[in-house]
Amino acid sequence: MMTTSTCETTSLTRIEVRRPASGGRCEVLLACSGSADRPLVRPMLLSSDEDGARVSLVPEGALLLAGDAVRIEVVVGPGAHLELVEPAGTVAYAMDGGCARWDVDVVVEAAAGLVWAGEPFVVAEGARVARRTRVRLGWEARLALREVLVLGRHGERPGVVEQDLVLLGAGDVPVLVESLQVGPDSSPLLLGARVMGTVTVVGERLPATTEGTRLDLEGRGTMVRHLADAAHLAVPHEAWAQARQLVRAICSSTRNCRPSALAR
Template identity: 85%
Template sequence: MTTTSTCETSSLTRVEVRRPEAGGGCEVLLGCSGPADRPLVRPMLLSSDEDGARVSLVPEGALLLAGDAVRIEVVVGPGAHLELVEPAGTVAYAMDGGRARWDVDITLDAASSLVWAGEPFVVAEGARVDRRTRVRLGWDARLALREMLVLGRHGERPGVLAQDLTVLGPRDIPVLLESLHVGPGSGPLLLGARVMGTVTVVGDRLPPTTAGTRLELEGCGTMVRHLADEAHLAVPHEAWAQARQLVRAICSSTRNCIPSALAR
């Protein structure tokens, strides 16, 4: 296992995991950089083996404030597995007319897999946030993504959020395109609740008995969503447990494959 960490002067967090063709422990590349007066999201290696790695995304300082621009890049090489965890949620605070950005770009190569256990993303009253997630999957890649959106802290109206999720399969064929734009007047009217918990699986389908409002995605995938007025009631526990089990199954099926062969 090789670990490399870098901190430079751009607003970026990067996590990359690759399986060496010669075998042995995975190569894990972790990088973070940003202005000295702005907080960072720092990737911390929790564990790794011959199949992949487990990494925590740790915020250093208050996020998000006006002017913050967080960019996270994730790359999982052929046949590798990555699990991302967040030790705490993210709060977008009041911004006095300013804005903040939160951009995520994910590339999953052939037969790779990613499990990302996201914690609550809170858009406080007075916040203005542009949030974008873009995922590209190679053939037989699998994704399990847990997200929780909270519109306003307790007793608050929501801030302004423009959120876009794009998931592309092999040859950039769209699997899921979703845009959500909410604000102080549209939040309760649009969603019918203050908290939205979502589990998205691509590359497999959740069992038909899974609780929650579900959407079967084009190709092979399932989105399950819970709406509630309190965060603990919107967590799709059953869907998330099933999603992790499905995605991790790819590890055993690719363990004996050579990464260069998977990439063909």
């Protein structure tokens, strides 16, 4: 098990989107803070309207280095919609025995939707990273999440990564709990592949014809996964397009509902 005692919390990024009870354009709160000698992940507003917002997560410097600890908090209020995009991937560099953390805590409230288009997360040879993602979904909340994990840069062996994903439905009932530990000696767990691309949708199931290794979740949800030797081959493009379309279509049905009527 990875020792993380050398990691200290150095940056916090927070995104919150809410639909005002009186109507009108959504309220969008964007904030980030951290140590002056550490890079931040800065949220930048791309667009917003009465339904929600589109926000880009822009790293201000090289991430991740030994000692970096990035925390991202996301809140999507009742009936709102948020789309998060990443303009580039993230590289965890060799850490000379150190480690880094990447923690994500998401709350998607009643009848709200989150679409997060994650770019490749590269764990270079010599890196040691702990990634934790926890999502709490309210009543009739929807989620579309894309992740691409790359084990080592071209010609490298994998670094070490501990990756945990916890999705909780209404009442904190577990929807999906997954734990993955991969390093130079355990990469055969991925059948020799260097890249793992995953699309997870909660709130509706993807069509049965969707390509990729498929897991239908308890209730309404689907995880689709591809293994490949290159990032562009591992991304389940068809599944991602379908997931985005499903979430957006369902969220549009709440457009005429007041947030107060969605809370339960």
